[in-house]
Amino acid sequence: MDQLATFISNNWILVGALVVVLALLGHSYFGSLLQNFATTSPSEAVKMINRDDAVVLDVREESEYQEGHIINAVHVPLSQLNDKLSTLEKHKNKPIIAACRSGHRSGQACSTLKKAGFENVYNLNGGILAWKSANLPLVNKKQTK
Template sequence: MEFLQQNWHWAALAAASGAWLLVDLVRNKGDRTQISPVEATLLINREDAVVVDVRDEAEFTRGHIPNARHLPLNDLARRSAELEKFKGRPIILYCASGSRSASALAQLKKAGFDKLHNLRGGMMEWEKAGQPITRKKK
């Protein structure tokens, strides 16, 4: 008890960290398709994951994840065949915040893709994590 009184700030930090993890777990409802920028980078480097940007042309032009394929959400149903050759590889979908890419994930799941991931927080989280961005087209 004396230890906690003398180190209350560490105990508070531990409690806050635990609460944050719990909130994150509840928010994602155990959704394993949601991945962080670090997890996405590991998938790209270790499993040659395909990165697909579902934002519109203007957003893509302002900056995107290096080597990302641009497939706007509005064109996804019409152009999903372009991803057929990648069905056996992990596919990471992203947009600005994660909501459009979640919709794209649902569409591709219905089309028979199973190694799908949604970049949690989208481009905003990618940039916040200090990950690289490019303006070059693939």
């Protein structure tokens, strides 16, 4: 036990890095248990859209959205979501799949929607990047001004 204490005191930077790595690994494995919403893969999202009339909520910024988005997606940037929750009320009884570039911002959107009383909320796992990797189509409509 004395050797362990000596090792830790002599290598505190390495021990600190080990603790951080273990915490990050724990969060990646068990973090989904702490979420109050489900995640869905791109292929499952397609099934939900086709079978359950799920609504895709794209929370990316305008420029990202214009580069390509899922067909019929409702676009509300994450920064405006709290102010525009009323526009989503008509979809409250449908499954809502939140999407962003990689899945992080859409996770925040899912938490916001759950707090606002939306029940069937899903985060698109991997976001639009995963959607593209699955070779699923995106609509690309650039606005001309």
